[in-house]
Amino acid sequence: MSARRHRFGAAWYAAPAVVFLAVFFLYPVLRLLLLSVQIEATGELTTEHFHRALTAEVYVRVLGITFGVAGETTLGAVVLGYPLAYWLARQPLSRRGWLLMLVLIPFWTSYLVKTFAWMITLDQSGIMNRALVGAGIVPSPIDVLHGRMGVRIGMIHAMLPLAVLTMLPVMLSVERQLPRAAATLGAPPGQIFWRVFFHLSLPGVAAAGLLVFITSLGFFITPALLGGPRETMLAQLIIAQVQEMMNWSFAGALAVMMLLAALVTCWVYDRLFGLSTVAGEATASDRRGTLLLRGVGIGLLSAVAAVHAAIGGAMARVLGRRVLCTFLPAYVVLVLLFLCAPTLIVVPMGFTDSSFLSFPPPGFSLRWFETYFGSPLWLGATLRSFVVGFGTACLATLLGGFAALALARSSGRWQAALFGLLIAPMIVPRIVIALGLFYLFAQLGLVATELGMILGHAVLAMPFVFITVAAVLKGYDWRLDQAAATLGASRLRVLVEITVPLLKGGLIAAFLFAFITSFDDLTVALFVSGGVTVTLPKQMWDDMILQLNPTLAAVSTVVFVLVTTLLVLAEWMRRRGEVR
Amino acid sequence: MPGCCAEVRAEGVKLLADGVSKRYGPVVALEPVRLEVRAGELLTLLGPSGSGKTTLLQIICGLVEPDQGRIFVDGRDQTDTPVHQRDVGLVFQNYALFPHLTVGENVGFPLRMRSVSASETKRRVQDALDMVQLGHLARRFPRELSGGQQQRVALARCFVYQPSVILMDEPLGALDKKLREHMQIEIKRLHRATGATIMYVTHDQEEALALSDRICLMNHARIEQIGTPGEIYERPLTAFAADFIGISTALRGRILGGMIETPEGRFHLPPEAVGVEGSDALLVIRPERLALGQGTNVIAGTVTESVYAGAETRLLFRLATGTDAVLRLPIGMPPPPIGAAVTATWEPGAAVMVPL
Ligand SMILES: Nc1ncnc2c1ncn2[C@@H]1O[C@H](COP(=O)(O)OP(=O)(O)OP(=O)(O)O)[C@@H](O)[C@H]1O
Ligand SMILES: [Mg+2]
Numbered sequence: 001m002s003a004r005r006h007r008f009g010a011a012w013y014a015a016p017a018v019v020f021l022a023v024f025f026l027y028p029v030l031r032l033l034l035l036s037v038q039i040e041a042t043g044e045l046t047t048e049h050f051h052r053a054l055t056a057e058v059y060v061r062v063l064g065i066t067f068g069v070a071g072e073t074t075l076g077a078v079v080l081g082y083p084l085a086y087w088l089a090r091q092p093l094s095r096r097g098w099l100l101m102l103v104l105i106p107f108w109t110s111y112l113v114k115t116f117a118w119m120i121t122l123d124q125s126g127i128m129n130r131a132l133v134g135a136g137i138v139p140s141p142i143d144v145l146h147g148r149m150g151v152r153i154g155m156i157h158a159m160l161p162l163a164v165l166t167m168l169p170v171m172l173s174v175e176r177q178l179p180r181a182a183a184t185l186g187a188p189p190g191q192i193f194w195r196v197f198f199h200l201s202l203p204g205v206a207a208a209g210l211l212v213f214i215t216s217l218g219f220f221i222t223p224a225l226l227g228g229p230r231e232t233m234l235a236q237l238i239i240a241q242v243q244e245m246m247n248w249s250f251a252g253a254l255a256v257m258m259l260l261a262a263l264v265t266c267w268v269y270d271r272l273f274g275l276s277t278v279a280g281e282a283t284a285s286d287r288r289g290t291l292l293l294r295g296v297g298i299g300l301l302s303a304v305a306a307v308h309a310a311i312g313g314a315m316a317r318v319l320g321r322r323v324l325c326t327f328l329p330a331y332v333v334l335v336l337l338f339l340c341a342p343t344l345i346v347v348p349m350g351f352t353d354s355s356f357l358s359f360p361p362p363g364f365s366l367r368w369f370e371t372y373f374g375s376p377l378w379l380g381a382t383l384r385s386f387v388v389g390f391g392t393a394c395l396a397t398l399l400g401g402f403a404a405l406a407l408a409r410s411s412g413r414w415q416a417a418l419f420g421l422l423i424a425p426m427i428v429p430r431i432v433i434a435l436g437l438f439y440l441f442a443q444l445g446l447v448a449t450e451l452g453m454i455l456g457h458a459v460l461a462m463p464f465v466f467i468t469v470a471a472v473l474k475g476y477d478w479r480l481d482q483a484a485a486t487l488g489a490s491r492l493r494v495l496v497e498i499t500v501p502l503l504k505g506g507l508i509a510a511f512l513f514a515f516i517t518s519f520d521d522l523t524v525a526l527f528v529s530g531g532v533t534v535t536l537p538k539q540m541w542d543d544m545i546l547q548l549n550p551t552l553a554a555v556s557t558v559v560f561v562l563v564t565t566l567l568v569l570a571e572w573m574r575r576r577g578e579v580r
Numbered sequence: 581m582p583g584c585c586a587e588v589r590a591e592g593v594k595l596l597a598d599g600v601s602k603r604y605g606p607v608v609a610l611e612p613v614r615l616e617v618r619a620g621e622l623l624t625l626l627g628p629s630g631s632g633k634t635t636l637l638q639i640i641c642g643l644v645e646p647d648q649g650r651i652f653v654d655g656r657d658q659t660d661t662p663v664h665q666r667d668v669g670l671v672f673q674n675y676a677l678f679p680h681l682t683v684g685e686n687v688g689f690p691l692r693m694r695s696v697s698a699s700e701t702k703r704r705v706q707d708a709l710d711m712v713q714l715g716h717l718a719r720r721f722p723r724e725l726s727g728g729q730q731q732r733v734a735l736a737r738c739f740v741y742q743p744s745v746i747l748m749d750e751p752l753g754a755l756d757k758k759l760r761e762h763m764q765i766e767i768k769r770l771h772r773a774t775g776a777t778i779m780y781v782t783h784d785q786e787e788a789l790a791l792s793d794r795i796c797l798m799n800h801a802r803i804e805q806i807g808t809p810g811e812i813y814e815r816p817l818t819a820f821a822a823d824f825i826g827i828s829t830a831l832r833g834r835i836l837g838g839m840i841e842t843p844e845g846r847f848h849l850p851p852e853a854v855g856v857e858g859s860d861a862l863l864v865i866r867p868e869r870l871a872l873g874q875g876t877n878v879i880a881g882t883v884t885e886s887v888y889a890g891a892e893t894r895l896l897f898r899l900a901t902g903t904d905a906v907l908r909l910p911i912g913m914p915p916p917p918i919g920a921a922v923t924a925t926w927e928p929g930a931a932v933m934v935p936l
Contacts, residue, residue, distance in 0.1 A: 181670070183643070183663040184663055185669075186664045186665070189663055189664075453612060
């Protein structure tokens with residue numbers, strides 16, 4: 001009896017999170033589904049909206065562009081990111097921690113800041129064109145902005161960190177012993193890499209592909225700012241339908257299509273690899289993949305391995321092993337530069353004394369920071385972002401932390417479902433969640449309120465909190481809790497005096513991650529914040545759409561420095577939590 | 581064929597580590613050592629943790645480069661040959677089976693690397709798996725096997741391509757005692773059936789005694805003694821060797837006037853012992869050589885413990901000087917009670933004297 005009761009008790013920790021997600025995530029998304037098959041005015045069921053979306057030429061084209069861009073981005077981010085992740089995986093632990101920051105900082109840097117950086121880098125008179133023309137590579141400035149190329153660059157840049165961070169844990173879980181074993185069995189380096197390491201890292205590659213693809217599907221910041229009308233993506237269409245046409249049902253239908261695309265991708269992935277890989281768990285799961293696929297895959301890998309071994313051998317003879325060994329580090333430096341440089345260009349731009357965003361800045365001044373700090377509009381938005389971020393972090397950490405605790409302590413068939421629900425807000429495209437919430441909040445009168453923002457952001461932040469706390473809990477020694485209980489501590493006392501203090505590092509990290517998630521979010525803010533409750537990203541977005549100005553550079557600098565500081569703090573706390 | 585190689589062949593030396601050594605910064609992992617392994621023999625490297633066994637093994641298979649010295653396999657210098665081109669197989673302690681390949685594919689891996697034809701690979705994989713009695717599990721994945729079965733797959737993966745020398749680094753370290761003993765017999769059988777040359781690392785002296793044709797005893801990055809198990813047990817050359825292999829009663833003393841003078845008394849030297857007059861030495865007596873009673877050499881003490889170990893009973897007793905002694909009781913003899921005063925004796929020829 002008491003044992004059963006204990007298990008039962010642990011599972012209840014997840015109840016608040018489950019209720020919260022049911023109300024502010026599942027219900028709105030399902031409502032949107034219903035909306036998409038209804039005639040808005042009468043509530044009658046209809047397939048009219050889907051019919052329209054799938055037949056009208058302009059929508060079909062947008063769908064094509066959306067999948068095309070998402071596909072290109074996925075390919076680009078995974079292919080470019082793989083060698084970087086591989087290199088990071090081979091660094092000694094002490095050094096890897098700090099090198100990883102070079103990926104983590106771009107990961108958490110606001111999409112708006114990143115996109116703004118590319119806008120000024122790729123501009124006709126921007127630094128890249130100056131360099132290209134100056135070096136005589138092109139005769140006159142090329143227009144990369146407002147075209148597919150600009151979108152590609154911006155999207156791959158935005159998604160590269162996610163790809164690397166997803167692949168890395170799987171690579172790290174490949175036993176170091178195995179490549180050595182392969183060598184003693186007679187495998188040359190090329191064969192070892194492809195047949196052993198690469199094959200074992202495939203679940204990570206697939207997980208990265210999945211996450212990047214799904215995230216890219218819902219993107220609108222980059223295509224809107226770096227692309228032209230011909231690069232309009234689905235999310236932009238949804239926003240326009242709601243904000244300009246007020247056509248909820250049609251927007252709902254478009255959102256449902258995006259959701260379906262994401263879910264189908266997930267389903268295929270789950271069939272082949274199992275969803276838990278997404279959370280960094282390398283379950284070698286060849287069993288799930290069909291035998292045919294496995295056979296074809298192994299055949300392909302052997303072929304690649306043979307080609308690699310031949311080319312590698314020839315190159316080694318011509319160039320020497322020494323030179324060959326410098327390829328990877330050189331590549332890594334280039335990719336890291338690509339990741340970090342654009343954002344770093346923004347910082348000096350904030351200190352320009354000119355009214356134009358030209359690089360290098362003609363002179364130094366603080367006038368744009370003065371403009372920022374002197375503007376009630378900007379300051380109000382900043383303050384609001386802080387308040388909302390703080391509220392979100394408190395709420396998400398509380399709910400997500402308890403949920404992680406519940407999942408770690410309970411077992412059985414509910415576990416998989418619970419895990420799925422908790423990471424679902426990461427898989428369902430943000431724009432879908434935001435749209436659903438907007439509809440719900442409109443009915444509840446929560447639009448343009450801070451509470452509405454906090455609730456919405458908590459939904460987005462929950463998976464991050466959950467994954468962070470769950471990771472720390474993996475190394476947690478539950479016997480300490482049992483010991484405390486045998487010493488007479490009640491369940492609550494155990495939690496307050498043993499568990500939480502020991503998990504402090506992880507919880508603080510989760511709190512900061514949740515804060516950053518909220519502080520950066522534009523998607524929910526786009527719908528839910530408005531009028532007097534504009535948040536900082538929303539204010540930046542409005543400005544960026546209207547007219548680029550150096551104030552934006554100053555604001556970006558402030559946001560970048562702030563987020564980076566919080567991130568370093570969070571990482572530090574997280575690692576301390578894991579070392580315990 | 582050059583003369584030198586023919587000579588090496590004639591002697592039957594399969595592997596020669598000639599003066600190899602290794603340091604890691606200030607740590608000397610291996611002093612320069614010379615070691616010959618004869619064709620078809622099973623030689624164990626035995627020594628305490630950190631004595632350089634793994635280092636020596638890794639130098640031989642090429643995973644670690646020696647600071648000096650050379651490695652010869654079949655008379656050919658292999659020191660600069662990359663790992664994957666050496667004809668040396670290695671069985672890892674934690675098996676190192678590829679988790680993404682089936683048992684059959686794991687065993688076939690070295691053959692595929694050597695471009696053996698598909699049909700031949702299939703046949704040899706089946707033979708190798710049959711040899712370790714796992715023929716029916718070829719399509720399973722490693723994680724679906726028990727620890728002992730995984731170890732046998734690792735053995736098959738190494739035996740299947742018949743490398744000149746097979747190295748095993750504590751291959752049974754992860755198994756429980758019962759399974760270990762079973763696998764020891766298995767390895768002996770494989771060794772006999774294939775005639776392979778095997779170098780086997782362990783820090784378990786019983787395992788070394790049970791398995792080896794010869795034992796190479798290592799300590800402090802050095803080779804302490806090489807010999808058959810019998811030689812090392814019966815005639816240890818150093819105090820370390822005497823202490824590390826088996827248990828014994830050890831009496832410290834000084835050689836004076838053809839006798840050894842210890843705090844426990846004056847005793848006769850073993851007949852073949854050559855001791856420098858006035859030098860320190862250690863007299864080692866194995867438990868089965870020591871008997872209760874009176875005789876030429878006598879020590880006296882009080883019983884501290886009697887240990888029943890099934891096949892034999894050992895009597896531990898403490899001498900007046902505080903030295904612990906141990907003897908094996910004859911079968912059927914009831915052990916004296918704890919605290920009882922006993923005397924024990926041995927024939928001079930039954931003890932071994934090692935210099936200190
Ligand atoms: N990669 C390394 N870097 C630094 N020191 C090392 C390294 N490898 C081994 N050593 C040191 O070299 C010495 C010999 O190590 P080795 O692994 O050969 O011992 P061993 O006899 O195999 O011990 P064990 O029975 O514990 O496996 C040890 O002191 C060890 O700390
Ligand atoms: Mg070792």
